[in-house]
Amino acid sequence: MADPLAGIPLASIRVFEAAARLKSFTRAAEELGMTQAAVSWQIKALEGRLGQSLFRRLPREVQPTEAGERLSSASTEAITLLRRAITDLTEADEHILSVTTLATLATQWLAPRLGAFQLANPGLAVRLDTNPALLDLNREGFDVGMRSGHGDWPGLESQMVMPSVFTPLCSPAMAERLKLKTPADLIEAPRIGLEKEWAVWFAALGLSSEGRKQSTRLTADYQVLEVAAALGDQGVALASPILFAREIAAGLLVRPFEEMVSFHTGYYLVWPEGRRRSPKIKRFRDWLMAQADADPAVVAARAGNEERTAEKAKALRP
Incomplete structure (x- = not known):
């Protein structure tokens, strides 16, 4: 029995896989460092060799046909396996x-x-x-x-x-200034972080901050930035006692309450x-x-x- 892969260049399969995954000849060309025309030519050559259409050409994208879907799944799996094998074998x-x-x-x-x-x-x-x-x-x-x-x-x-x-963390000076005695005292304290995350912490303790006058006054993209604000006496942050264990051990941060929650x-x-x-x-x-x-x-x-x-x-x- 003749090998069905005979005469089909691996490059054509690679181009087809990218186009099917991205549903775009243009984006496939960008990913592979080729021109859109070269991608289109490779696809047409592969369709000609297989004797069937692999894509429906739409105004803003391409959609794999039924045959294209079958080939797409297999080609993505094969290329992923090849990539992993080559990665593991490359000495560098x-x-x-x-x-x-x-x-x-x-x-x-x-x-x-x-x-x-x-x-x-x-x-x-x-x-x-x-x-x-x-x-x-x-x-x-x-x-x-x-x-x-x-x-x-x-x-x-x-x-x-x-x-x-996550647990409340603040500077010793902030803890002294706020004179925190119970978790409920944090409801009206200057807080750092997302209000919805604080609401989860309060709810875990059977408390609600909804409708109270104080809400969070600062949020940041990264937890480390919110804790930096807490270190600067700007409020109480909700952060990980694991990731900031050094600052806690050094006395730069304190945990006014031990209660923790998971998001x-x-x-x-x-x-x-x-x-x-x-x-x-x-x-x-x-x-x-x-x-x-x-x-x-x-x-x-x-x-x-x-x-x-x-x-x-x-x-x-x-």
């Missing part, structure tokens, strides 16, 4: 670990510890990127990511590193499906989990989460 790539993560997590927890990882792995350089978006790790050239959520992202495997918990399950290490056995990913994953296990703030937050989960389960029992 094995000497660089590319990590994308959140800015506050990077500056407050990960970056101060990376020196220890590099000392233990002198042949592996780390490239650290901060980006709030969950990037396509394969296409953006990253080996692993650290993200907040519930651990269920399509195309990624994940492992929880630490729980995501999502935790912070996860993620990597593309099928790359669990990559030596550099395994080394980083093992090191990262050991760092989390040795962090007293992480251990305390895990214990608090387990206690809250047990209390909820007990309350739900008939």
Whole structure:
């Protein structure tokens, strides 16, 4: 039986996959560094060789036909597998670990510890990127990511590193000035952060801030910026006692109340499906989990989460 792939250039499949995924010859051309005419020619040549149309040409986009959909799914999977295999086999790539993560997590927890990882792995350089978006790790050239959520992202495997918990933090001077005695005192205190997140914290304690005169006075894109405002005596921030454990230990920040809430399950290490056995990913994953296990703030937050989960389960029992 003749090989159905005989005579079909891999370049044509690559062009087809990009056009089908992006639903645009123009965007496919931009991604692949080609002209739109070259993309169109490759598609026509592939359609001619297969003897059937793969796209419906619409005014502003292209839509795969039924045959195109079948080929699109298979070609995307095949190219992804090829990309992973080539990445794992490339010697130069094995000497660089590319990590994308959140800015506050990077500056407050990960970056101060990376020196220890590099000392233990002198042949592996780390490239650290901060980006709030969950990037396509394969296409953006990253080996692993650290993200907040519930651990269920399509195309990624994940492992929880630490729980995501938030508690009020402020400077000692602010705590003294406000004379905070109970969590209810924070309702009319100058607060930093999103009002809806504060509402979750108050609700966890059976309180409501709705309709009260004081609301949050400052919000920022990054948690570290909101805590910087708290360090500057501008109010009380709702932030992670794990990520700001050094400032708490140094007495720069205080926790007026111990109560914590979670807005999502935790912070996860993620990597593309099928790359669990990559030596550099395994080394980083093992090191990262050991760092989390040795962090007293992480251990305390895990214990608090387990206690809250047990209390909820007990309350739900008939």
